[in-house]
């Protein structure tokens with residue numbers, strides 16, 4: 001076995017939610033592994049661009065609001081213009097809204113489902129259509145959650161969307177594996193990003209969570225980069241439809 005199979009040299013990766021958190025970590029790792037990286041975000045990705053420029057990696061940003069599926073043709077066209085063929089798609093952007101189930105509004109439900117689930121499916125479809133047509137395959141990595149496995153507390157729309165991500169990942173793998181497209185997911189555990197800021201500020205919830213994580217700490221964006229590079233690389237050629245937990249042992253409890 002050669003470590004070259006983990007290299008992303010010559011590949012282009014498109015990562016959504018590239019300005020911060022896990023998306024920024026994945027962009028940086030992909031650029032370090034040799035990929036040209038396209039970051040999609042609704043605001044500037046300057047911090048990500050600076051991190052990648054520090055080691056002379058390649059990064060281009062596309063500004064798009066992922067709550068609106070009409071952004072998809074723009075993203076596909078802009079990515080093609082910037083870098084030619086996209087080889088790797090990471091559906092990372094996502095939102096969470098904490099609220100008692102009895103009080104969830106339809107507007108909040110739709111907002112979460114649109115970004116976390118609908119946009120993910122249709123971005124997969126947009127790139128897979130090209131990959132099926134040109135017969136050169138591709139890699140899709142969807143960002144799932146512990147709430148793809150568990151019910152969670154006060155985040156029912158998020159749980160619905162992340163449970164759907166695990167199902168969509170399996171469904172698309174079944175259809176597209178024969179086209180050389182690997183569709184997999186990563187389920188991060190509790191990671192220190194904006195997504196968990198409110199949880200981490202709540203001393204009681206934070207203590208409860210930390211005491212249940214076998215690793216005894218919150219994860220970091222860097223913690224998921226090994227799995228992200230693996231699933232984007234030739235090393236995962238025969239891995240299809242799997243959701244890989246990177247959770248400090250949370251699911252093992």
Ligand code: NAP
Pocket residue numbers: 016017018019020021022023040041042043064065066067092093094095115143144145146187188189190191192193194195196
């Ligand atoms: P984060 O820092 O909040 O990142 C979320 C990203 O999604 C940000 O770049 C955000 O952009 C982007 N985004 C949200 N709405 C958008 C929209 N309408 N258009 C474009 N971009 C949009 O949190 P994170 O933890 O890195 O989250 C990344 C992914 O991991 C999410 O899918 C999340 O559900 C998942 N996840 C996180 C954890 C965790 O513990 N942190 C655990 C499991 C799964 P803005 O900065 O502009 O809002």
